Amino acid sequence: MQTFSVTASRQRNGHAKYTGMYNPYMRRLLFLLPLAAGLFAQQTGTISGTIADPDGRPVRVPIRVVNSATKVAYQGMPSPTGEYSISQLPPGAYQLTVQALANSFRAFVRDGLTVSSGEATKLAIHLQEGIALNTLGDGREFFQDVAKANSAKQVIPKGATPRMPDGKPDFSGYWVAPGGSFDPGVPELQDWAETVAAKRQADDLRDIPGSRCLPTGVVLPVNNGQPRRMVHIASLLVSYSEGQLPRQIFLDGRPHPSDPNPNWFGHSIGRWEGETLVVDTVGLNDKSWLDWYARPQTEKMHIIERFRRPDLGHLELEMTVDDAGALKKPWVVKRTYVLEPTDEILENVCAENEKDLQHLVNK
Template structure:
């Protein structure tokens, strides 16, 4: 996909430079060793959160007006430097057209607008915190958005998924100081961001969580989906520990906020039926 905006043409090389710089910084701290949990593995327990605008668009993007003009500046979509290594997502030609259609109608089509669980990897860079609980056999991720959860089965490479799920089938292992999670068997209707970047059911996500400081994780996710992309591609970003004294996940069951989107047409139908019934009764009188 060619960059047509002069601003993006300037920002893209800068994005690549920042990605390279971030990798260098991560490499410099690669000798950091996290404290061990009771089973001798790196202790990643805690509440974490991404910063930035990846949840709006994984690629470099300009700021633009939001969907509700009444919100003014606070409702605008902020610009941001991309987190895709190499700068652009390598879509197949026909898949790119679907992505553009998604982006044009994101407010109607994006599943998280309806409070659906975000899927992987998107759950990790939503603008909400998540918490890691780890044992030697399982690692649990609990996300504030939509009260989503995922259970990572450790050291069980032959454990097969029985069904597709929104958050996928998660198999984990330790590679030194890095937690590696391979996620498959996700439904194909989750997106990667608000900009319509999407996948098929063939998606395989390989995530790597590495502590490079007491309060920072380096997060990488390789996206492999031969039905949508011409090759695998990778995103990377830091995740930060929430350090507030009383830091916790608070309940955010957002279904009630999206009821009108999900069920409004049913209520409208009932209201219309009631109105017609009232008119019918008046006619009979």
């Protein structure tokens, strides 16, 4: 194989002059790569279109498609104008679902979408009102207005990561989701769990634990972006939210119980990996829901959370949910919280104000 050295130098006229090693095989490879990419694009298809709320306004929520034969899932996020496109889909039949919060919109599912090689399948998604019915103080417009107002005045604190006396990051603070980031991942449910979730959604989430003033568990508060207060000492990290029981994470080196009694928050122990606190949780019950899409969990669930505080104003969480009883494979959720130093947890006694349960009925 003959090669030539190639180097670049600047001439007086400003143009580059190339000399040196040259490989003719590399030239052929560079020529073939675009052809291969084009051929791959011709062998796959696309599902695209627009997504809007009942009033015709664009909605930015994850859109998921699953190949009916292989069960491989693909996910996309619409643009601010409501346009979406999920590409590089092998030909075949697909199911499309919209992961919109059920209290804002009803679940959207479309089966039998056909994807052909080199073609785009178009679908305009029109979401229907959720259980909140967009009522004043409880609907999507109210929360959108509140979010805009809070975003306009939000100032994220800047500075170095606070430290404990032993030099480890201090996670203490009141942490909120607005201003941060969220990657919900794509949970893959077993067939029975899909059936349960569909039935719960058809019943308008009537049986969600919170409707009975029960705890929300570990996973759901992360998925819905519930604010949390964290109190950190050397041997213990406590996390709690408005209207919820406090959750204890033991940092004193103790192991899990050999036979933990399943409960809402499980048994959590933490260990340090450099600047990251790794929290291991077992002993959870099967009463909590994973999210507002009514996905169930079992007592086999095992959660690993990785907490980092890269600076004063941000708290990063990567949560891996492994439930051999309900999920086909581990599910990873990522969220970044923002420090809100001027806010506090208010007293909220659910049973004192609960007026709705007696009026909720199954379909």
